[in-house]
Amino acid sequence: MKQFTSLNGLVVPLDRSNVDTDAIIPKQFLKSIQRTGFGPNLFDAWRYLDEGQPGRDNAQRPLNPDFVLNQDRYQGAQILLARENFGCGSSREHAPWALDDYGICALIASSFADIFYNNCFKNGLLPIVLPAPVIDQLFQSVANQPGYRLAIDLVAQTVKTPEGAEYGFSVNEFHKYCLLNGLDEIGLTLRHADEIRAYETRRAQSEPWIFGVSA
């Protein structure tokens, strides 16, 4: 997995609450058996004026000029600023894959849906929760200042604004450790294989009906 330590990046604002994973990457793109290539279809229904289909040349499609990702000032953005309950709905990991493939490295919102929040960490993306009034302030700053950037430091767990404000955020130790080191969680878990086997042996005695059954 790719590492995340710090980032000074351009911010793109998505001023909607309850953005669901169907909006982040619509269902027709879930038919792919790859992990990559979802970036051009990130927010597909909002980003283009026509209906996207897998295999179409997205460069030839009409863009929706009103959608933030299509505005010149936000090209190259690496930080997505959002509102409450971002990433709700379907568990599709294609959502963080699409964000990552597009070039987003961190997300800042007042809250995230649980499954999406977890999926981000598995893909080297950092989701940051800040209080709603801070989010309001950041939306205003981004709107008023073209080229608005934020500096994120995962080690110090801070977000710094160009105005000099600094906001702390929390992240659990394990997620932080894996992101900072770009670690593969499966490899880490398999170090405890003996404990998993010992647990299985105990369960197979107390609840034998769980094991070795098929229809």
Next chain:
Amino acid sequence: MNPLSLYEKLWQSHVVREEPDGTALLYIDRHLVHEVTSPQAFEGLRLASRGLWRRDSILATADHNTPTTQQTVIADPVSRLQVETLDDNCRRYGITEFPMGDHRQGIVHVIGPEQGATLPGMTVVCGDSHTSTHGAFAALAMGIGTSEVEHVLATQTLLTRKAKTMQVRVEGALPPGVTAKDVALAIIGDIGTAGGTGHAIEFAGSTIRGLSMEGRMTLCNMAIEAGARAGMVAVDDTTIRYLKGRPYAPKGSQWEAAVAYWRTLHSDEGVRFDKVVTLNSETIEPLVTWGTSPEMVVVVNGRVPDPALEPDDTRREGMERALRYMDLQPNMAISDIAIDKIFIGSCTNSRLEDLRAAAVILKGRKVAPNIKLALVVPGSGLVKEAAEQEGLDKIFVAAGFEWRNPGCSMCLGMNDDRLLSGERCASTSNRNFEGRQGAGGRTHLVSPQMAAAAAVAGHFVDVRTFLD
């Protein structure tokens, strides 16, 4: 001993190890697999030269892409490849699969319980957010992402953290015409789509105890729409009656031992929850969603809300955007909303009880002329067979419905069953997000009997006017 909640009992019995920061390795008993969220996980295993930890924990089926018509080969090559990739992976790793054409094939959340593969006291995961459905059996059931699917395939564990606990108590008898679907929508309307975030919900109270397993599954299915990764209901006689004799359920002396253990799977007297929400079911009416989030819900005899009355800016803008997308005006009567398509199906409402309830309304009636398509998609091949034995298929067909083969179908339209842009659907599914049933499509979530009544009327109508 401290009293424990059902969630805490399930959690404690599955922790393999716990780190000081609260991250735990949770053992997974049952892993359900479908074609959309698994190919990259199997590929990851191969790239890392890792094997499966425990193949008998896995049950696989294709459901999202499968056609519901008589088609035996999927026409769309991209969909076909995804389904064939699942078949290949199951063959290669020796995993039990109910592939297309198997009479047990169906929606993963319908077939797990139907086979008895979901049992009380289990941890159940699937790369699908509606895995919360299985909590109806006092199991700890959670939707996971594809990286987590790979982690469970390789280690039989999930890296996770303990959730907060939330009890949703619903007391009272359900009025006629009001179903588990309406209870679910009422709860989401009350606490919001983020109301359960970070929590595991236990549904309790006399209303829940009075629900069938099908009704409990409908309710737990929609826990995720309230933001909760898991929803659950304690074991009682209804649970045990449902499970007896199912293919994967324990038999003989193991059955007796299992039942004795399962009887302990309830929250202890005096336990404290982090959050408690109470509803009186007698005040719940048949509901219809009007917007693009399941929390945007109103009683069938009500009106579309007016955003001008919403003081919060972000919420007001969200309501205005939803009304534009849905092409509805504030204060319009819900019963004035005309419908183009009807969808009865999905992991929320495609079980035998759901089909029976819709058939009661449709018997001797006809679908209104303005309805372009009315679909009924049973949740599994076995549900379909059972419904046909009762003659339900004939009632649906006589009314003007199409009687289809099992799958996820128009809940998300990964197969050919979709809304066209601008079409409006009365749907028994779980999500009314923009574009969910097809780009530009407009979804209103309702119960099966409300969908049937809307089919007959051509617009939303209070199903209670159809009941004797």
